[in-house]
Amino acid sequence: MKKLIFIAMIFSLSSCFMDRIEIDLNEENEKVVITAWITDLDEPQFVTVGKTVNYLGPISQEFVSDAIVILSNSTNEFILEEGTQGKYFLPHDWTGIYGETYTLKVEFENTTYTASHTMRSCPELLNVDYVEYDLDDFSDEDVNIIDSFHVYGTTFDFQETPGEGDAYYAIDFLKGTMQGDSMRNGGFANDDFVDGEYFEGIELSEVNRFYAIGDTAVLEFYSIGEESANFLMDIESEIFRGSPFDPPPANVRTNFTGGAVGYFIISGAQSQEIIIK
Secondary structure, eight states: OHHHHHHHHHHHHHHHTTSOOOOOOOTTOOOEEEEEEEESSSSOOEEEEEEOOOTTSOSSOEEOOSOEEEEEOSSOEEEOEEOSTTEEEOOTTOOOOTTOEEEEEEEETTEEEEEEEEOOOOOOOEEEEEEEEOGGGSOHHHHTTOOOSSEEEEEEEEEOOSSTTOEEEEEEEETTSSGGGOGGGEEEEEOTTTTTOEEEEEEOOOGGGOBOTTOEEEEEEEEOOHHHHHHHHHHHHHHSOOOTTOOOOOOOOOOOSTTOEEEEEEEEEEEEEEEOO
16 A cells, blocks of 8 residues: 555656746846956957847847947046947047046946946066976876977066055967957956065966967956956856855846946056067
8 A cells, every 4th residue: 555655646746847837037137238348458449238148048149239338537538439249449549547537438228337447557567488387297188288298388577566456467378369368368366465565477377278389478467456356256256166165156246337237447458478489
């Protein structure tokens, strides 16, 4: 009798698993996404405006036209012009002023989104060089992805700016590739506990991005401020997951008002190239 009851319970429970469960995907809660990292490097400076997408829907993001994008400080106002869809460019002769607080304003579909950020000067890149790595220092798995017996990584020094609240982002990449467009390839740190110190021999290169003789490495260094470093930490904590001790997923912080997601950074920057010989 007990066996028959147990079998009946199994069939009863299995029928529950066939019931359709309606999940509220919150598809109507579409938000504007604004990403802007403006620097004083000699390269096009732009702001990207798009919309959030359904996590379970199409992967490609929808970029938007017809937005009004304005960057201003205490004395100047720059109206950005749309180039490719969703990308709004500053004038090529735009120059930033260190110590000034800039406000980015985006107007789209009768809503105004604003964010502010102070432009900090960037310490000079000093003693940019490269070092050779010994393959014995890596695991067999790492060695399998290294194509050369002689591999190299970049190194540099810098003098940290006295006064707390600074933070820095640095990245190195092979010239002519898109490696510099992935934040996964960079690193960041703030000046907590190290304010005003001189840093020597900082290494950024990783095993999947080492250089060979004849390569040209590009090293970029940005002064972003502590609040922006906290934003990057949010992104890092959401991307690099897998530990049982990871916190629950959470929305990444934003400095935009009006309900947009994304972040606005404006920073002084340094860039140098070095040929591996």
